[in-house]
Amino acid sequence: MNDERSAIPPVPTSTPTDRHTISRRGFVACATAAAGLAGLLEMKREAQANAGARAPISPRESIKITKLETFILRNSWVFVKLSTDAGITGWGEMLKDKSKTCAAGAHQVESYLIGKDPRNVVQHWQAIYRHAFYRGGAVLTAVVSGIDQALWDIKGKALGVPVYELLGGPTRDKIRVYGSSDDVTRGRAKACKISPRAQGRAAYKYVESPAFVQQVAKDFAALREKLGPEVDIAVDFHGAVQPQTAALLIKALEPYQPFFIEEPVQCQNVDVLADLARKTHIPIATGERVFTKWGFREILEKRAASILQPDVCYAGGITELRLIAGMAEAYYIPIAPHNPQGPCSLAASCQIAAAIPNFLIQERGTSTHENLLKVPFKAENGYLPLPKGPGLGIEIDEDKLRAQVGEPQGYPQTYDRDDGSVVDW
Numbered sequence: 001m002n003d004e005r006s007a008i009p010p011v012p013t014s015t016p017t018d019r020h021t022i023s024r025r026g027f028v029a030c031a032t033a034a035a036g037l038a039g040l041l042e043m044k045r046e047a048q049a050n051a052g053a054r055a056p057i058s059p060r061e062s063i064k065i066t067k068l069e070t071f072i073l074r075n076s077w078v079f080v081k082l083s084t085d086a087g088i089t090g091w092g093e094m095l096k097d098k099s100k101t102c103a104a105g106a107h108q109v110e111s112y113l114i115g116k117d118p119r120n121v122v123q124h125w126q127a128i129y130r131h132a133f134y135r136g137g138a139v140l141t142a143v144v145s146g147i148d149q150a151l152w153d154i155k156g157k158a159l160g161v162p163v164y165e166l167l168g169g170p171t172r173d174k175i176r177v178y179g180s181s182d183d184v185t186r187g188r189a190k191a192c193k194i195s196p197r198a199q200g201r202a203a204y205k206y207v208e209s210p211a212f213v214q215q216v217a218k219d220f221a222a223l224r225e226k227l228g229p230e231v232d233i234a235v236d237f238h239g240a241v242q243p244q245t246a247a248l249l250i251k252a253l254e255p256y257q258p259f260f261i262e263e264p265v266q267c268q269n270v271d272v273l274a275d276l277a278r279k280t281h282i283p284i285a286t287g288e289r290v291f292t293k294w295g296f297r298e299i300l301e302k303r304a305a306s307i308l309q310p311d312v313c314y315a316g317g318i319t320e321l322r323l324i325a326g327m328a329e330a331y332y333i334p335i336a337p338h339n340p341q342g343p344c345s346l347a348a349s350c351q352i353a354a355a356i357p358n359f360l361i362q363e364r365g366t367s368t369h370e371n372l373l374k375v376p377f378k379a380e381n382g383y384l385p386l387p388k389g390p391g392l393g394i395e396i397d398e399d400k401l402r403a404q405v406g407e408p409q410g411y412p413q414t415y416d417r418d419d420g421s422v423v424d425w
C-alpha cells in the first residue's frame, strides 16, 4: 500500500481535563460572561460554522441530536439529515423507490432520536430495528440504513476521522469501481456491467426463443472482442428474467466468461437462485433486494450466490454491511456494494470498501450525484481514492440539494408487448 494513509490525521488525544486545553463549548461559555447576548449569538454561529473541522469537540464532551430532517429530490433520491447541539451534522440516504414512505418512516423514529447521543451507533440501530416489532421489509431497513449512515457521519466528524478508521481500516489503497461499457471505452473504468437485451428489449418471457438467446450471446461476444479479455464485463439480469430463460442465457454466455451474472432471477425464492448457481461455473451475484444479515444468511447457507451486493441505503447501513461482509468472508465470498443512488450511498459504500478485507468492486452509480457535493468524487483509471475527510468523507452542498427537492418519479411501468401482461423491469 502507498503512504497516502499518513495524510489521515490521528484521533485527537486532548480531553476536557487537559490543563491547557479549553473545549469549543467551554470557550463559548467563557465568552458569555464577557460578551453580551449579541456577541454570544455571533460566536455560537461561528462555532457552528466551524463544526465541520476535524475533531471539533473532545471525545468526552456530550453531544445530543437536536433535529431530524428529510429531503426528497425530483429524481427520487431521499436523504435524512441529523443535526446536533455540537453543530455537527450527519447525512444519510434511504431507498429511492420508496422515497415518500422512507421519509415518513424516518420521522416516525424522530422522537426516539432527539436528545440521544448520536455516537452510540449500534445501540440506535438495535433500538430502531428491534423496537419496530414488525421486522424487516424495505422501508424499515432503509430508515435504519439512512439514519445509521448519518450517525456514523457524525461520529467520524466528532472524532475527526473517516468512518473506515473506526472500523479498523484501511484495508486497501484505493477502491475499484465499475461503470458502463462507454466508461471503459473512454478510459474511465476497466470493468463494466451490461444488460442482456435483444430484439430491442430485455428478456421477460418465460422461455425466450433461440433467436433471442443467441443474439444476446452474439452481442456479448462482440463486446468481449471490442474491449478485450482484460476487461471485466458483468451482466445484470435485474431479476427480470424468468428462471427458464435465465438458465438458457447463462449457458449461452459461459464461453465468454462474464465477470458475474447479477440477479439472474428474483430472490424471493432463494432455492431457485441456488439451483441456477449450481448449474454454472460463472459467479452469481445478488443482494440489491436482500435486507439485513438475516436475508443474506439464507443466500450464504444455500450457496445461492458467490458475490454479495448489499445496498448500504437499505440493507442496514454501514453497521449491517460490515457484519454481512464478515458472514460472507466465512464462505470466501466478496462484497460488491450495489449503488444506483446518490452521494451518501457512494460515500458510505466507499467507507465499507475501505474497511473490509473481502471487497470486490464498487458500483459507481450515476455521475449526477456530483451536483450535490462541494468536492465531487474523482475516479482515475477505474479507481476512487480512499476518502480522506471525516465521517462519510463528503460535504453536501445543501443549497444545491434543496434546489432539487420536489415530487419524486413514479414507478416504471413495463408490459409484455404481445399480450399486455405485467413484466418485471
Ligand SMILES: [Mg+2]
Pocket (backbone or CB within 6 Å): 236, 238, 262, 263, 288
Ligand atoms: Mg442490479
